[in-house]
Amino acid sequence: MDPNQPYHLPGNQNPPPFAPYPPQYPMTNNGKAIAALVLGISSLAALLMLPGIGIVIGILGIIFGILALKELKTRRQAGQGMAIAGLICGALGTLIHLIMIAFIVFAFIAAFAYGTNEGSYSEDSYYEDGVETDINTDSFY
Numbered sequence: 001m002d003p004n005q006p007y008h009l010p011g012n013q014n015p016p017p018f019a020p021y022p023p024q025y026p027m028t029n030n031g032k033a034i035a036a037l038v039l040g041i042s043s044l045a046a047l048l049m050l051p052g053i054g055i056v057i058g059i060l061g062i063i064f065g066i067l068a069l070k071e072l073k074t075r076r077q078a079g080q081g082m083a084i085a086g087l088i089c090g091a092l093g094t095l096i097h098l099i100m101i102a103f104i105v106f107a108f109i110a111a112f113a114y115g116t117n118e119g120s121y122s123e124d125s126y127y128e129d130g131v132e133t134d135i136n137t138d139s140f141y
Contacts, residue, residue: 030072033079036065036086043093047100054097061090 039061046054065087072080 027076027078030068030075030077030079030083032064032068032071033083033086036061036068036090037082038086039064040086040089040093043090043097047093047096051097051100051104055094055101058090058092058094058097061086062094065090 039057043054043058043061046057065083068079068083069087071077072083
């Protein structure tokens with residue numbers, strides 16, 4: 001060995017061996033994050049097939065998303081993006097389902113409460129120039 005080399009140790013000493021790296025395991029995905037994503041997407045897909053069931057599925061997606069985000073703060077797992085996406089899809093699916101059901105209920109109430117008799121014929125009244133008159137009294141309503 002040449003004493004002029006910059007990394008030469010005096011005498012017959014070898015550099016100490018490095019400590020071995022700890023084994024690197026692949027990060028696993030959080031199961032609740034996967035469930036949140038699946039339930040959130042299912043609540044959006046249920047808009048076309050199961051309008052009422054989508055609310056329950058969306059709420060479950062929100063719950064699993066929140067639980068997964070809490071677990072991911074303490075555990076060393078992957079899945080934060082899936083948990084957030086499941087949370088957003090579940091909330092959006094629930095909101096759209098609620099709006100759709102409110103619209104359907106409002107449409108039924110309006111159809112039954114404000115039904116008209118324009119297509120029916122009554123013997124006691126008739127329409128003349130858009131004003132309904134009573135045949136018996138000739139008075140206008």
